[in-house]
Amino acid sequence: MFCPHKNSYLQLVCAMNPRTINKAVDRAMRKTHIDSHTEDPAAQRLDSMQPSLYAPHVDITRARLGFxxxxxxxxxxxxxxxxxxxxxxxxxxxxxxxxxxxxxxxxxxxxxxxxxxxxxxxxxxxxxxxxxxxxxxxxxxxxxxxxxxxxxxxxxxxxxxxxxxxxxxxxxxxxxxxxxxxxxxxxxxxxxxxxxxxxxxxxxxxxxxxxxxxxxxxxxxxxEWDPVRPLKANAFQVMLTLFNDADPRIVSHAMNCMAQLCKHEVGRTLADEYDLNFVLRRFLTHVSTEVIISAVNLMAFTTITTRSKWRVKEWTVDMTKRLLLLCHTHNKPLLQLKCFQVLLNLCDAPDVRNHLKKYWEKNIEQIHIRTHEEWDGTTETTSYGLETGHNYRTMCIEDVETIKNDYGDNPYVVNVHSYLRRVQEKKRQLLRAINWKPYK
Missing domain, CATH: 1.25.10.10 (Leucine-rich Repeat Variant)
Structure with missing residues (x-):
């Protein structure tokens, strides 16, 4: 038998029609409203309660059983x-x-x-x-x-x-x-x-x-669990070819996979061999915000080696100008954090550090970091319907950093205060690195 209210088959047999029981209860409680579930025929219900797809071989007028x-x-x-x-x-x-x-x-x-x-x-x-x-x-x-x-x-x-x-x-x-x-x-x-x-x-x-x-x-x-096996299977070359895909979602996810590969020493060596930082330059001005965040996140790992820092020195002016422009997007704390980290990595090179000290130090000091009242606790870049404010409640959107504690068994919780404190600390580290002088 089939229950139209749950769109499911039922395997029990009931001697009495449940609609008759519902009518008796309504009369005993002297309810004045009419329940469409108890009326004949059985399909007289609101349109929103009708299942869009019925199970195969179903007659919704012959449902009598309970679950x-x-x-x-x-x-x-x-x-x-x-x-x-x-x-x-x-x-x-x-x-x-x-x-x-x-x-x-x-x-x-x-x-x-x-x-x-x-x-x-x-x-x-x-x-x-x-x-x-x-x-x-x-x-x-x-x-x-x-x-x-x-x-x-x-x-x-x-x-x-x-x-x-x-x-x-x-x-x-x-x-x-x-x-x-x-x-x-x-x-x-x-x-x-x-x-x-x-x-x-x-x-x-x-x-x-x-x-x-x-x-x-x-x-x-x-x-993220084991980068060795993907590196042995030439995953680096596969992800590099996906950078040229027309869909920005594929490009963004490929960069996220590449970031996990570059956490390993072999991945960073391959990034230097393929000059990955030069490839990522054009993605810093991409139309999609997700691609920009993924590109900067990847650069946070590809700018660690000495060889990459020397390579970036060839376009220091353009690179630092674009990264500092992205640092001023205070409505994207994740993008700010990654840009600060890339600049902090590049400050190990004396030429880049002197350039930032000479031209951009005051600009860095003026970078605005939003307060916890201005942030809803999510890094979602789309205009989805979020409930924001001090109650810290968001809709359950997949793969979104939320501070809702009851989403699934393993939620990715973001504490707003500690997250913003981390962004502020990264900004102070960058200013300290700019004014750092080597021993003579």
């Missing part, structure tokens, strides 16, 4: 039913029920993860896609990730779907892998697969834009 823990046990059991239609209906119901945290935790305790992993090789593409979507929701819970990571075959199954299946299933599998890679412990688990890095690099070069963005986010988290 409960017993029903969850039965649909979990029906995942391996020999009846193909009943199996598809059970999977559709589980995908809907995992949206509710209480039911998701109950299904995790019922070992639903193991049943879903067994269905990843099903011949029906609809089942494969819905399995990936359900695992993605379960992976947002700590208990769900623990159950998923207990099966090493999950990574191999996801990689087979990512490399060989149709694009809709490739997107769903890439989203599941990216959700798992957000956890540092899961990164170690994923890297146990000997070919995961090489396969991701292959698909990054030859796939659709949306799937490539998911792969780049996954690759960034894996590279």
């Amino acid at each position: 409960g823990r017993v029903g969850l046990r039965l649909i979990n059991r029906d995942l391996h039913s020999p009846d193909h239609l009943k199996q598809l209906q059970a999977l559709h119901s589980i995908l809907d029920q995992v949206q509710i945290s209480e039911n998701a935790m109950f299904l995790i305790n019922l070992q639903v993860v193991y049943r879903l992993i067994d269905l990843m090789h099903n011949r029906n593409p609809i089942i494969r896609e819905k399995v990936c979507l359900t695992l993605t929701h379960l992976a947002t819970y700590y208990q769900g990730r623990q159950r998923i990571m207990s099966r090493i075959t999950i990574v191999r199954n996801l990689m087979l779907l990512i490399m060989r299946d149709r694009k809709e299933i490739r997107y769903a599998a890439a989203y599941t892998l990216r959700t798992l890679a957000r956890d540092r412990c899961a990164c170690e688990f994923i890297l146990k697969d000997p070919e995961v890095v090489e396969n991701l690099l292959k698909m990054i070069k030859h796939d659709h834009v949306g799937i490539v963005l998911l792969h780049l986010r996954t690759f960034e988290n894996l590279t």
Whole structure:
């Protein structure tokens, strides 16, 4: 049977119509308003409550059953039913029920993860896609990730779907892998697969834009955990070719991956060989703010070596002028922090330090750093609907530095006061470095 209010199949049988019970309760409580759920026919409800996509073979006028823990046990059991239609209906119901945290935790305790992993090789593409979507929701819970990571075959199954299946299933599998890679412990688990890095690099070069963005986010988290394997797989050259992509989102994420590679000594050596700072010059004037932030973040790692500092001396005037102009964007504290760090790295070169001391010292002192009342605690650069102010509440936007403490199991918390104190301290370090004189 099917419940139209939850857009899910139900497996229990009820002797009495629940609408009759609802009418009796309303009469006993002497309610004057009319509940559209209890009226006949059953489809008389508000348009906003109507599910946009019904499950297959559904007649919404014949829904009579209620949901409960017993029903969850039965649909979990029906995942391996020999009846193909009943199996598809059970999977559709589980995908809907995992949206509710209480039911998701109950299904995790019922070992639903193991049943879903067994269905990843099903011949029906609809089942494969819905399995990936359900695992993605379960992976947002700590208990769900623990159950998923207990099966090493999950990574191999996801990689087979990512490399060989149709694009809709490739997107769903890439989203599941990216959700798992957000956890540092899961990164170690994923890297146990000997070919995961090489396969991701292959698909990054030859796939659709949306799937490539998911792969780049996954690759960034894996590279942060272990940069050696990506460097051995020529990830530096692959990311360098993505700098010329037409989509600014791909360019930004490729730079973030490159920044993780340049944290390693070999990555910084390759950056000097390919003269990466010269390549990044044109991105400092890019139209996209995200690309500028990613480029400056990458330069914070590529300007550490002595060879890079000597190379930057050839265009000291243009480089310092552009970086100081970006330092005055006080509405982007993250951009200010990275620009200060790049200038601080360049101050190790005496010529750059003397140039800043002679022409730009007063300008640096006048750089405005916003107060905590002027900042909402997020580095989101788009004009999305944020709730700002002293209550420090923001909407749950993915991959945004927020100070909301209840977003997921591992939120990326930003303390406004300490963050701005860090920006101010970086500014003082830059002024101290400009006035620093070597021993004679």
